[in-house]
Amino acid sequence: MHEFDFVKSTYSNAGGECVEVARNIPGTVAVRDSKDPGGPILRLTSAAWAEFAKAQ
Template sequence: MPHFEFVKSSHSSGDGECVEVARNLPHTIALRDSKNPAGAIVTVGPRAWRAFPAHLARRR
């Protein structure tokens, strides 16, 4: 398994709704729930990662 260096998202709320992101490996962005660091890790490529905030903005 790759070694991901997770950091808490600056957009995470203060009420425990936190996402951690790792961008230390080339061509891979990893996400996990900070409340469950041993749980599932979702990985996406840079193109999908760039599309994510645009998708969220359209849903507002």
């Protein structure tokens, strides 16, 4: 299994509500809480992530 290459999302804010996003695995977008990098990872299809981002 490939490792995710997480970067801080542009949707994160200065108030501590930060997420990290990895898009280096084709067809998958992974999201995690930047304050808990060892915690759970939400895995979405690229299409589902695009719909989520569009709704924000």
